[in-house]
Amino acid sequence: MKTTHSKLAEKFIADEPRTDWHDETLWFVREKRDKAAHGLPEWEQLREWASQIKNHTLSNLSDYLKEFEEKAKANGIIVHWAENGAEHNKIIHGIIQRHKIQKIVKSKSMLTEECHLNEYLQQYNIEVVDTDLGERIVQFRKEPPSHIVLPAIHLKKEDVSATFHEHLGTEKGNNDPQYLTEAARQHLRDKFVQSELAITGVNFAVAETGGFVVCTNEGNADMGAHTAAIHIACMGFEKIIPKAEHLGVFLRLLARSATGQPITTYSSHFQKPRPGQEMHIVIVDNGRSKQLSREDFRNSLKCIRCAACFNTCPVYRRSGGHSYHTAVAGPIGSILNPNLDMKANADLPFASTLCGSCTNVCPVKINIHEQLWKWRQVIAAEGYTDATKKIGMNAMAFLFSKPSLYRFAGKWGRWMMRIFPFVTNNKLNIWYKQREMPESPKESFRDWYLKNGKINRN
Amino acid sequence: MKVALFIPCYIDQFYPQVGIATLQLLEKLGCDVSFPLEQSCCGQPMANSGFASLSKGCDINFVKNFSGFDYIVAPSGSCVLHIKEHLKAELHLEEVSRIRNNIYELSEFLTDVLKVKKLNARFPFKVGLHNSCHGQRGLHLSSMTETMLPAFSKPEQLLNMVKDIQLSNPKRNDECCGFGGTFCVFEEAVSVKMGKDRVEEHDANSVDYITGGDTSCLMHLEGILKRQGSKVKIIHIAEILNSSL
Ligand code: SF4
Numbered sequence: 001m002k003t004t005h006s007k008l009a010e011k012f013i014a015d016e017p018r019t020d021w022h023d024e025t026l027w028f029v030r031e032k033r034d035k036a037a038h039g040l041p042e043w044e045q046l047r048e049w050a051s052q053i054k055n056h057t058l059s060n061l062s063d064y065l066k067e068f069e070e071k072a073k074a075n076g077i078i079v080h081w082a083e084n085g086a087e088h089n090k091i092i093h094g095i096i097q098r099h100k101i102q103k104i105v106k107s108k109s110m111l112t113e114e115c116h117l118n119e120y121l122q123q124y125n126i127e128v129v130d131t132d133l134g135e136r137i138v139q140f141r142k143e144p145p146s147h148i149v150l151p152a153i154h155l156k157k158e159d160v161s162a163t164f165h166e167h168l169g170t171e172k173g174n175n176d177p178q179y180l181t182e183a184a185r186q187h188l189r190d191k192f193v194q195s196e197l198a199i200t201g202v203n204f205a206v207a208e209t210g211g212f213v214v215c216t217n218e219g220n221a222d223m224g225a226h227t228a229a230i231h232i233a234c235m236g237f238e239k240i241i242p243k244a245e246h247l248g249v250f251l252r253l254l255a256r257s258a259t260g261q262p263i264t265t266y267s268s269h270f271q272k273p274r275p276g277q278e279m280h281i282v283i284v285d286n287g288r289s290k291q292l293s294r295e296d297f298r299n300s301l302k303c304i305r306c307a308a309c310f311n312t313c314p315v316y317r318r319s320g321g322h323s324y325h326t327a328v329a330g331p332i333g334s335i336l337n338p339n340l341d342m343k344a345n346a347d348l349p350f351a352s353t354l355c356g357s358c359t360n361v362c363p364v365k366i367n368i369h370e371q372l373w374k375w376r377q378v379i380a381a382e383g384y385t386d387a388t389k390k391i392g393m394n395a396m397a398f399l400f401s402k403p404s405l406y407r408f409a410g411k412w413g414r415w416m417m418r419i420f421p422f423v424t425n426n427k428l429n430i431w432y433k434q435r436e437m438p439e440s441p442k443e444s445f446r447d448w449y450l451k452n453g454k455i456n457r458n
Numbered sequence: 459m460k461v462a463l464f465i466p467c468y469i470d471q472f473y474p475q476v477g478i479a480t481l482q483l484l485e486k487l488g489c490d491v492s493f494p495l496e497q498s499c500c501g502q503p504m505a506n507s508g509f510a511s512l513s514k515g516c517d518i519n520f521v522k523n524f525s526g527f528d529y530i531v532a533p534s535g536s537c538v539l540h541i542k543e544h545l546k547a548e549l550h551l552e553e554v555s556r557i558r559n560n561i562y563e564l565s566e567f568l569t570d571v572l573k574v575k576k577l578n579a580r581f582p583f584k585v586g587l588h589n590s591c592h593g594q595r596g597l598h599l600s601s602m603t604e605t606m607l608p609a610f611s612k613p614e615q616l617l618n619m620v621k622d623i624q625l626s627n628p629k630r631n632d633e634c635c636g637f638g639g640t641f642c643v644f645e646e647a648v649s650v651k652m653g654k655d656r657v658e659e660h661d662a663n664s665v666d667y668i669t670g671g672d673t674s675c676l677m678h679l680e681g682i683l684k685r686q687g688s689k690v691k692i693i694h695i696a697e698i699l700n701s702s703l
Contacts (some may be wrong), residue, residue: 006646013647044606044607315652353636353637353639353641356596357591379508380508397512400467400498400499400515400519401515401519403498403519430646431681434682435685437681438677439472441475443474444471444474446493448477453481
């Protein structure tokens with residue numbers, strides 16, 4: 001009966017102090033976001049604009065992508081199209097092979113995670129160094145990132161210290177963040193200097209100019225792209241926006257929603273390769289056109305990956321990113337991943353209380369919690385829910401549609417609970433594991449009403 | 459004004475006192491209230507579990523029971539929201555849309571339809587308010603910390619009319635309690651952790667009672683409080699508004 005998410009979540013919560021710490025850290029970020037948003041009287045207006053720009057773009061996607069390709073080519077960028085993750089990986093591998101490259105740095109890109117690029121290249125003994133600090137930490141630990149903006153948020157500084165001790169030879173037990181960051185900085189500096197090829201993600205690609213923008217707080221995308229002879233940028237096709245003037249809307253929303261900063265520390269604009277450099281862009285579908293065709297779910301493609309929905313989600317905060325067992329976790333992951341593999345990710349739309357907070361924080365107004373509800377219907381209809389759940393639901397539906405039967409069952413159930421509390425107060429009752437059952441009254445409301453209600457008074 | 463009382467199944471079975479308080483309160487305020495006797499469940503448990511397709515029987519039954527009233531009122535935000543958003547019955551389109559438009563959660567009915575300005579209630583205790591997500595974010599019973607809009611709260615507006623009550627809000631004022639329908643068993647660990655955290659914040663305010671507009675959330679919190687051996691009790695907002703202690 002237990003789903004993958006619920007099992008992994010239970011494991012995470014078993015360490016309650018860590019769960020509390022995870023929850024509080026992310027809540028702190030959520031509160032910073034609130035403060036930043038409150039600072040802009042036009043916040044709700046910005047969200048509306050962002051949402052409308054994305055709506056418009058998704059409705060005219062092929063035109064904007066074509067325009068982008070044309071302009072990018074004219075700028076001297078080599079444009080590739082990949083239908084899926086495998087094609088994306090192959091294209092990048094091909095470029096690496098052609099140039100016989102050994103040293104590769106990558107700045108954080110959730111798309112390359114989604115396509116499992118690192119694992120793919122490893123098969124060919126090609127090592128890619130992740131240069132985002134958090135990303136590097138989880139890379140050392142051979143773990144996937146647990147959050148799309150804060151990839152190592154599930155780790156405490158003691159964990160980082162142990163990891164760096166093992167891989168970078170730092171002093172054992174030295175948990176001083178400054179000391180640890182300095183060690184990482186020296187280590188990454190070497191990698192940057194030696195790198196021959198840099199891979200970056202794309203936050204926004206502008207159709208009008210054929211350029212693109214990469215946002216990082218550490219400047220590591222710039223460091224990579226500026227030193228290497230070859231720069232490959234990877235983007236999901238939904239990253240396109242029509243005009244450069246739209247950037248203002250998104251850049252203002254992105255950082256505030258993500259971390260509460262007014263703007264990301266580095267918003268790097270790339271337009272054309274510098275002399276002697278080769279610049280590629282790989283535009284990836286990987287299920288996106290399928291999602292675009294699902295009317296109820298298409299606007300999940302408006303996502304700008306700010307992770308505000310992660311930080312606000314009470315379930316994510318208490319279950320950790322790895323419990324979602326996918327590259328993109330959290331509420332948005334739960335509506336994107338069933339599209340990629342419905343069977344493997346059938347549990348995710350159920351890993352939510354449908355509280356709706358995600359929808360409220362989303363800067364591009366994706367109706368996340370409504371889509372979670374809709375995915376549940378699709379998943380049940382396709383037969384990907386647990387068989388016992390289906391039987392239970394059928395029984396309940398039958399019972400509730402026959403009021404007299406429902407009343408009989410209710411009376412009987414309450415009587416049982418009163419006379420034989422152990423019927424419900426036992427280990428098989430999941431509710432009872434950590435919660436008491438409600439007391440069972442002698443009379444239902446209806447019974448009371450028949451005796452004392454208007455019927456008798458009139 | 460003909461008002462139909464909708465008492466969701468679990469309130470009917472386990473919390474009859476909430477139904478009684480709702481009925482008495484509405485009558486005190488001058489409504490002509492009927493309780494349609496053949497009502498059962500709104501179908502939400504099935505729909506939220508992915509089986510909205512199975513709630514046809516419930517839907518038809520609901521329409522049968524609740525057609526022909528000016529208003530339908532229920533002491534449960536989540537059941538009201540379910541009916542508003544998902545009630546379907548192919549042969550009764552007109553009635554369905556009437557029902558969807560005329561169903562109210564108790565506190566919004568009191569503030570928006572009856573426009574209650576004062577209540578004859580007294581409740582001399584320290585009370586923490588739990589904002590239920592479906593009421594708050596679904597029915598907009600109060601403003602939400604995520605959106606940058608003016609602050610308001612219909613339940614608070616009503617509770618402030620109660621004599622001698624001491625209201626206190628938890629630190630995270632609109633965080634979910636973790637009940638979430640069948641979520642509370644299918645995701646037991648997260649659900650309980652969320653509930654424990656809610657209880658702790660109310661505890662920090664040394665409240666005597668936790669109140670709210672959704673009995674399901676309160677049932678979940680009560681289960682946790684009792685297991686912890688806590689002295690804090692739960693009480694539905696209808697019981698406070700109807701109380702004359
Ligand atoms: S769904 Fe919205 S809130 Fe979540 S990451 Fe995407 S843009 Fe941000």
